[in-house]
Amino acid sequence: MALFDLPLDDLRRYQPDVTAPADLSEFWTVTMDAIPAAADTVEFVLVDNSLALIDTWDVTFTGFGGTRVKGWLKAPAGAEGPLPAVVEFVGYGGGRGLSHQSTLYAQAGYAHFIMDTRGQGAGGTAGDTPDDHPSAGQNSVSGRMTQGIMNPHDYYYRRVYADAVRAVDAAAAHPLVDPRRIVVAGISQGGGIAIAAAALSPLVSGALPDVPFLQHFRRAATITDAMPYGEIGAYLRRFRHREEAVFETLSYFDGTALAALARVPALFSVALMDATCPPSTVFATFNAWGHEEKQMRVYTYNGHEGGQEFHEIERLRWLADHFAL
Numbered sequence: 114m115a116l117f118d119l120p121l122d123d124l125r126r127y128q129p130d131v132t133a134p135a136d137l138s139e140f141w142t143v144t145m146d147a148i149p150a151a152a153d154t155v156e157f158v159l160v161d162n163s164l165a166l167i168d169t170w171d172v173t174f175t176g177f178g179g180t181r182v183k184g185w186l187k188a189p190a191g192a193e194g195p196l197p198a199v200v201e202f203v204g205y206g207g208g209r210g211l212s213h214q215s216t217l218y219a220q221a222g223y224a225h226f227i228m229d230t231r232g233q234g235a236g237g238t239a240g241d242t243p244d245d246h247p248s249a250g251q252n253s254v255s256g257r258m259t260q261g262i263m264n265p266h267d268y269y270y271r272r273v274y275a276d277a278v279r280a281v282d283a284a285a286a287h288p289l290v291d292p293r294r295i296v297v298a299g300i301s302q303g304g305g306i307a308i309a310a311a312a313l314s315p316l317v318s319g320a321l322p323d324v325p326f327l328q329h330f331r332r333a334a335t336i337t338d339a340m341p342y343g344e345i346g347a348y349l350r351r352f353r354h355r356e357e358a359v360f361e362t363l364s365y366f367d368g369t370a371l372a373a374l375a376r377v378p379a380l381f382s383v384a385l386m387d388a389t390c391p392p393s394t395v396f397a398t399f400n401a402w403g404h405e406e407k408q409m410r411v412y413t414y415n416g417h418e419g420g421q422e423f424h425e426i427e428r429l430r431w432l433a434d435h436f437a438l
């Protein structure tokens with residue numbers, strides 16, 4: 114796909130008026146106060162992953178609504194802590210995968226926590242966590258973007274973002290992990306969840322969002338009809354009278370609004386031919402980020418695949434610098 118969004122110089126200055134709800138902080142404080150501290154509920158079980166150089170623990174912790182959420186914790190075999198840690202969230206449709214998958218961060222010497230995304234895991238990597246909230250059965254288009262969308266208290270990503278904060282808590286509870294050195298990371302949906310976790314968790318010390326989804330919803334829903342943002346348009350084509358209520362709900366989950374709450378350094382990435390997560394939506398959040406130490410890597414000729422292996426090196430270099438501070 115060719116370049117379709119704003120010119121790069123305009124993207125670097127792009128600061129749209131994305132007004133956060135007046136009760137945004139209160140909404141998330143009440144949400145998190147209703148969930149037991151993950152340190153009190155987390156279980157770690159060492160498993161046989163058939164790998165000689167990586168240890169893997171099967172993790173279970175309590176997330177939103179009492180749902181038992183799964184994850185993996187991976188670390189160099191026989192490592193002694195405390196280790197800096199990366200808590201990773203996965204892309205749309207994916208789950209935590211299998212115990213031997215995704216070992217790059219552990220190979221680099223870090224503890225690596227991968228959170229399962231509730232109700233997903235049938236498209237891409239496998240998942241093990243159900244979404245048992247009553248709103249999961251409400252009318253919505255195929256996918257997750259419009260589940261419970263008429264009320265922020267019922268919206269699907271309220272549960273996911275809350276799970277993410279408790280995933281950080283759960284990672285910090287393991288004796289191998291240094292709770293003062295935890296970075297959140299993810300690609301696409303995972304990047305959007307990482308942004309929310311960085312904004313909402315006091316334990317996060319840095320963020321690595323790549324081509325993040327769940328940003329600047331109003332622009333995303335009109336500049337692209339690619340899925341998953343296209344699910345919003347599909348819903349509103351049927352429920353035309355619900356537009357304002359839909360975007361009112363989404364305002365509580367918009368990474369561009371949450372970014373102002375983030376107080377940690379960050380390395381973002383963006384792809385200028387990305388029709389799935391348009392560059393202006395990514396820059397909107399980057400430019401609103403609440404910490405002055407932030408960097409953006411731009412991949413001009415890439416779509417939603419982003420920087421891939423080239424950006425993996427960028428993330429590893431950034432982590433080495435960050436954790437050396």
